[in-house]
Amino acid sequence: MHGSFAGLLIHDETGYHFHYDGDYLATEKPVPVSLTLPLSGKSFHSLTMFPFFDGLIPEGWLLDIAEKSWKLDARDRMGLLLVCCKDTIGAVSVIPQIEGS
Numbered sequence: 001m002h003g004s005f006a007g008l009l010i011h012d013e014t015g016y017h018f019h020y021d022g023d024y025l026a027t028e029k030p031v032p033v034s035l036t037l038p039l040s041g042k043s044f045h046s047l048t049m050f051p052f053f054d055g056l057i058p059e060g061w062l063l064d065i066a067e068k069s070w071k072l073d074a075r076d077r078m079g080l081l082l083v084c085c086k087d088t089i090g091a092v093s094v095i096p097q098i099e100g101s
Helices: 062-072 077-084
Strands: 007-011 017-019 044-046
Touching: 062 077
Parallel strands: none
Antiparallel strands: 007 017, 017 044
């Protein structure tokens, strides 16, 4: 969020999980990534991709290009998010976590 690590989005066999980083919450004026994901120390859970993050994924012809270029399935929302949303127009970027960090 604005270049600061705000939280972690995880996709596993039970769905999608998002939780804010404790250090981010402790900053002077933390800002939520979305109104639907208010600042909280608790984790959020959803069976499908959270609408805010899903809305970052391109649509139409740009989605077609991403699917063909990276050989991704349109149903692989996490894969599309990780590939297409490292440098978004808004305040939020989605960056893959490096193994071991």
